[in-house]
Amino acid sequence: MKLRNQLHSIQFKLTLTFLLILLPLVSVSVFANNYSQSIMDEQIGDRTRGALLTTLEYVDQLTKNMDQQTLMIGLNPSIVDIWNDIDNPLSPDHLYGLHSVQQQLSAITNVNGAIKEAFIIHGESGNGVSTMTGGVRWPEVKQEFWFKQTVNSNGGLVVHIPTNTGIGQSKYLNSDIIYYSRLLDVQSSIKEPNVLVLAVDKASFRKIIQHLQTSDNMNIQLFYNNSFVLETNPASVRGTGNEDEMMSISEASNYWSIQLEQPRSELFRLTHRLQQFTYLIIVVSIIMAVWLAWLVHVEISKPLQKLLAAFKQFSGGNFTTHIVHHRKDKFGAVMNGFNRMADAQRMLIEEDYEKELRLAKSEFSLLQSQINPHFLYNTLDSIYSVAIKNKIQEISEMVINLARFFRVSLGKGRETFTLEETVQHLMYYIRVQQIRTDHFTIQITIEEEAKPVQILKLLLQPVVENAIIHGLERSSQGGELRINANLTGGFLQIEVADTGIGITREKMNHLRNELAMITSHSYRISPSSPTDIYFGLKNVKSRLKLYYGEEADLTVVSVENEGTQVTLRIPLRKGEEG
Structure with missing residues (x-):
């Protein structure tokens, strides 16, 4: 039923109308956003491919440079003639020539910073010379794959990238180096040709492609003849499973190829921000539509809701209901009519309320008057008992204290006393009881702030x-x-405790039930409750509830053979908190 009422409400109909108007605009915004994102994706891809091709040109240029260097050395007569005329370059007879070759190779490596090492291997003996170590001995070099590949290249440049396993594995070459090899003398007809090798550190290639690394999550891989050479970020996030989707762009040039991998969310961060901004506009538009619908309907629905709430409160017994408004239209006239009706109805029932108030006041006076006779009978009985028992002058002191007690009780018409005056007045009664019996002592502790309450x-x-x-x-x-x-906590708390015989558990439960029936709305002692059972405590709680309201309370805690404690909680009124 509640859902049906909401579907037929003015607010729901206006909101639905605005949303239907907004739907085409939202659709166009989403389409425009997706279309612009596809264009930006294409442009970013084109720019990335252009950068990859430019990088490959630098790599190719480095390879061409190595080709020129090896060709220049391989055709250098001063080097070729020395190596063609010896059978073992490390023999003592050829040390001078070997030193001359090493100097020429060192001059070339010093000019070209990309070349880390240059060496020549004698094909027949496997010995050679290196710019870093001087003489080298590679007895089984002819069995190496790269050496065979160089011999079979007929004087062409061979690029070799060592690996730890497979065909490219070598016990002489370093996997962190790229080796460019060529026959030392292409036109030589010797049985075992000599091989010239230039070693280029992979760091040189890494520097060429490193400028493309714009993110910690990006990885760039370089390949030669589809064989892996190096990568810039091996620990980068790969787009598998639930991980971020990776975008891969690759380009190839001659023998070299390069591949770039980067998370799409990072690569197209700006487009994602634009997309989020578009969604934000859509959400704001929907909120504005709902708000406009609410703004239109509130001028009709709100006054009706006020009237409905006022009628409910009035029918529920709140006869002080009054609609506060500043409207000048017809709704304002209806609200004014309700206020006049409520005032007239309230005037009709005021007399009944006044009668109830007069009855409550008379009951209040009756409750106070019930205490004095009750106390008087007990006190006179006490005086009589002492007179029979002791026949001493203490009776006079009891009478004096009793007279003072009644004199203060009259109070010259006053209904309240300060706590300090109340305790002083109470001491007259306690003194009478102490004279009558010497079975107890008295201890009074009152905070200074509580005395004037x-x-x-x-x-x-x-x-x-x-x-x-x-x-x-x-x-x-x-x-x-x-x-x-x-x-404490906006209340005056008074505790009256004794170390007497206490109350049994059965009587304690009965007492609690009797006291629980007394509230601020039902402060009269129940007619079904015997008037002579717990009369004093029920009388005190009735007066508390009647005078101070529902927040005031009286509680009793007792343990048999240990004692009883009665606690009164009285709410402080304005001006008493300090």
Whole structure:
């Protein structure tokens, strides 16, 4: 039913209308965003391919440079003649010539910084000379794949990239170096040709492609004849499974090829921001549509809701209901009519409320008047008992304190006294009881801030009377009466405790049930409850609820043979918190 009412509401219909108007605009925005993203994807891809081709040109140029260097050395007569006329370059007879060749190779490596090492291997003996180590001995070099490939190239340049496994594996070459090899003398007809090798560190190639590395998640791989050479970021995130999707762009030139991998979300970050901005505009547009629908309907729905709420409150018993508004239209006239109707109805029932208030006041006076006779009978009985028992002058002191007690109880018409005055008044009664029996002592602790707080007169006397007569007096070992008062959490808390005989668990449960029936709305003592059971405590709680409201309370905690504690919580009124 509630859902059906919402579907037929004005707000729902207006909101749906605005959303239907907004739907074509949102569709066009999404299409434009996707189309612009596809264009940007294509442009980014073209620019990336251009950068990769430019990088490959530098790599090819380095290879061409190595080709020229090896060809220049291989055709150098001063080097070729020395190597063609010897059978073992490391023999003592050829040390001078070997040194001359090493100097010429070192001059070339010093000019070209990309060349890390240059060496020549004698084909017949496997010995040679190197710019880094001087003489080298490679006895089984003719069995190396790269050596055979160089011999079979007929004087062409051979690029060899050593690997740790497979055909490219070599026990003489370093896997971190790229080797360019060529026959030392292409036109030589010797049985075992000599081989010239230029070693270029892969770091030189890494420097060429490193400028393309613009992100920590990007990886660039270089290949020669489809064989892996190096990569810039081996630990980069790869787009597999739930990981970010990777975009791969590759280009090839002659024997070299290069491949770039990068997460799409990072590569197209700007387009994603544009897409997010478009979605934000769509969301804002939808919110604006809903807001406009609400703004249109509120001028009709809101006053109707106010009227409906006012009628519900009035029918629920809140006769002070009043609609506050500043409208000048017809809704304003209807609200004014409701306010006049509510005022008239309230005037009709005021007399009944006044009667109830007068009844409550009379009951309040009756509750106070019920205490004095009750106390008077007990006190006169006490005086009589002492007179029969002792026949001493203490009776006079009891009478004096009793007279002072009644004189203050009259209070010259006052309903309340300060806590300090109340305790002083209470001491007259306690002194009478102490003279009558010496079974207990008294301890009073009152915070200074609590002394000026006003409380109802004769509020504590019934509680103290119960503690003495029903607790301490029945204890054969005497005991102590303690009165503590303090301010806490906006309440005045008064505790009256004794170390008497306590209350049994069965009677305690019955007492709690009797006290629980007394509230601020039902403060009269139940007619079904016997008037002579717990009269003092029920009377005190009734007066608390009637005078201070529902926040005020009286609680009782007792343990048999240990004692009883009665706690009064009185809410502080304005001006009493300090």
